Amino acid sequence: MKQFIPSLILAFVLTACSSTNTSLDTAQIDRFSGGQRAGDSISLFWYTEKNSTAFQAADTVFSGEDGSYRSTYYWSQGKLQEILRYGEQRNTAGELVPFSVQIRFSQDGEAVFQRYRIDKKVLPLQAKQLDHYQQQAFDIAKMTREQNNKGKQLFQGIWNGETFESCKNREFTSIEFNQTLPSFVIQRLSSLNNYLAVLGRAKGSTLYIDELLIIDSDEHGCVVEPDLKQ
Incomplete structure (x- = not known):
């Protein structure tokens, strides 16, 4: 018995570890992407579900001369848990200054922690602002899921006039636009290497573009999904 008990304990530990790893390995992860203008x-939007439940979302938003920001939204057990955002926005003097937002929610959806910092000052968020941030998380999840259900997703890459090399190393030999483009955009696409961010659908070697989100020089670089806890 003195030799059997440690073996039994060891067998139990190994079985428990094996069960845990199996549970983690079999978790279903579904990733979606999208965007809007x-x-x-x-x-630009990203959304992840774990076992068909909201797990994480993110956005990168460019607002022209009014600044830009990146956000990550975290869920726990299907409940929105935390929002992180960093970027630049205009202050009351009209200057572009850095800002950050951190909000944590209880399982009941109540904001239990908040910090809004702009231009090195910490200011309180009003109830309407907290509701707005919370709604943004839900809207991104819903919109990205709906776009993907229609076969649309976010594509980024370089178009050299003949081929589109995506940021995920997929090559398309042709692109087709399902929208009317201004003449200057058409001219640019035919004469320069361009970074494109588009909402579209892939079929074989053709990328069907429903909406052109960004066109810029090929030095722009791919926009990576933000995970602001990292």
Whole structure:
């Protein structure tokens, strides 16, 4: 018995570890991406579900001369847990200054911690502002899921006039736009290497573009999904 008990304990520990690893390995992870353009504001979205439940979302937003920001939204057990945001926005004097937001929520959806810092000053967030941030998280998750259900997703890469090399190393030999483009955009696409961020669908070697989100020089670089805890 003195020799059997340690063996039994060891067998139990190994079994428990094996069960834990199996549980982690079999978790279903679904990743989605999307974007939208509204006036001068351009948004790129990412959304992740774990076992068909909201797990994480992120956005990168360019607002022209009004600044830009990156956000990450974290869920725990299907409940929004935390929002982190960093960027630049205009202060009351009209100057672009850095800002950051951190909000933590209880399982009941109540904001239990908040910190809004702008231009080295810490200011309180009003109830309407807290609700707005919370709603943004839900809207990104919903919109990105809906876009992907329609077969649309975010593509980024370089178009050299003949091929589109995506940021995920997928090559498309042709692109087709399902929207009317201004003449200067058409001219630019035919004459220069361009970074493109688009909402579209891939079919074989053709990328069908529903919405052109960003066109810039090939020095722009791929926009990476923000994870602001890292």
